[in-house]
């Protein structure tokens with residue numbers, strides 16, 4: 001199999017900490033796939049993500065990006081050219097005094113031609129709907145606007161894999177839907193591998209694969225259909241299921257036979273329609 | 281009585297510069313004591329700017345803000361501190377609120393400023409930490425070396441420890457895991473119920489505001505689009521969608537069913553309401 005990311009027995013301990021933030025993780029991310037990572041607060045999602053572009057390196061075990069060991073310091077550039085990352089808090093990502101400089105920052109570091117930078121920056125800002133803010137100062141933006149700029153910065157890099165760490169946490173419903181669409185588009189039409197860390201179950205339900213973490217370990221790794229039928233297990237991990245899935249479960253428990261595996265509103269409406277027709 | 285009131289409140293960022301931004305435009309609002317208000321609005325609509333006026337962090341460019349009937353900016357400098365104790369604000373980014381060496385000191389910051397005794401401070405810190413689900417061990421950590429969700433809990437605890445009369449939270453559940461989200465919302469509801477305080481929650485989660493708020497304040501392009509009871513707010517999904525907003529998934533499901541002529545009851549806002557509605561529909565079909 002062709003894996004862009006491959007970890008083997010990866011464990012990680014933050015300096016001065018007496019517990020492992022990641023405990024023996026063996027995980028591969030196939031090139032071109034769209035993978036959600038779920039897990040309770042503090043379960044290690046961001047720590048794992050930071051291994052994917054060598055911000056952190058394993059305390060034990062290994063992490064390879066396209067075959068490159070992340071511990072090879074002199075290959076850092078090659079790693080970051082392959083895997084881009086949208087950080088959890090956009091404030092940590094914003095470095096420049098103008099929005100357009102901020103989006104260009106990563107490209108300049110990659111040594112891209114100025115004209116090409118110009119083109120890519122404009123395009124990325126357009127994708128996130130922030131072209132009108134090009135000449136604004138990033139710290140003067142609203143929470144959701146900052147998040148969009150941070151996303152543009154990574155889109156502009158055109159890496160073949162992007163790790164999004166809770167990219168929609170501060171967005172309004174339309175913004176969330178748009179970012180989800182943008183990620184799907186990158187994945188389907190440009191073959192970009194997408195790793196999406198999220199606390200929104202309905203977003204995870206739209207991915208190809210769902211990896212669930214608990215206290216530094218991977219505890220579930222399967223298709224959304226299979227993961228989200230394990231409602232009890234997810235709850236005990238501090239997680240949840242999409243609202244319509246929960247609704248179907250609630251109805252089943254009160255004797256109304258909505259099937260398992262309803263993950264979308266469309267499916268929910270269709271199944272209710274079937275029930276109604278059957279009763280008539 | 282109105283606990284928060286604004287008259288012609290207008291706020292302009294960077295007035296006189298080329299990037300001048302009218303973030304609030306002639307806001308006239310009156311929020312009654314004891315309400316549980318959900319504040320929704322598209323990205324950049326002015327929500328955060330508005331609520332920062334409610335505890336005197338921002339000064340109106342023009343217009344007035346009253347807290348408990350007192351004109352905030354006419355009350356004198358000494359009174360401003362008092363407004364900040366009465367109206368507790370949890371920021372959108374917890375990082376903007378955490379600055380001490382330890383989580384404990386961060387939560388203690390408010391009560392200490394209020395001039396409480398060490399004993400009372402300690403009591404309040406532990407109570408607030410427990411309330412938001414932070415362990416004792418976590419209190420000794422640096423607020424910069426904990427996970428995103430843990431930071432948010434710490435920030436909320438820092439405001440609860442002041443026991444404010446008006447509690448305002450700017451996207452308090454952003455970044456929380458589902459259990460944490462439910463926990464925090466329940467504890468806010470609990471705080472609201474047991475203290476009779478006024479609560480405002482800014483949120484992009486339509487599910488959460490539908491479930492907990494009694495009234496909804498809808499911001500749109502620097503203006504108040506509407507301030508109305510929750511059921512009315514979600515009665516027209518189209519209107520909300522045109523403003524970049526939405527309704528809860530379960531509301532949308534029943535809305536579609538009614539478009540197909542399969543459902544004709546009132547707006548469904550929660551799972552429990554959905555359950556009752558579907559049971560009634562099936563029961564009805566059986567009898568027919």
Ligand SMILES: Nc1ncnc2c1ncn2[C@@H]1O[C@H](COP(=O)(O)OP(=O)(O)OP(=O)(O)O)[C@@H](O)[C@H]1O
Nearest residue numbers: 014021041042043044045046047425426427428429
């Ligand atoms: N800089 C740091 N130093 C020490 N410990 C840390 C540091 N950052 C995170 N941790 C700890 O490591 C564990 C994993 O944190 P991580 O940020 O990876 O969690 P997460 O799954 O991303 O959580 P969230 O959903 O809240 O963002 C947590 O227990 C956290 O307290």
Ligand SMILES: Nc1ncnc2c1ncn2[C@@H]1O[C@H](COP(=O)(O)OP(=O)(O)OP(=O)(O)O)[C@@H](O)[C@H]1O
Nearest residue numbers: 140141142143144293303323324325326327328329
């Ligand atoms: N410090 C600032 N300087 C200049 N403009 C600002 C500043 N802060 C916010 N703005 C602008 O004011 C408008 C309102 O911002 P505000 O932060 O109140 O929005 P919001 O409704 O809270 O959005 P979000 O849901 O994204 O948090 C936005 O267009 C924003 O760009």
Ligand SMILES: [Mg+2]
Nearest residue numbers: 045046088428
């Ligand atoms: Mg994280």
Ligand SMILES: [Mg+2]
Nearest residue numbers: 142143328372
């Ligand atoms: Mg805001």
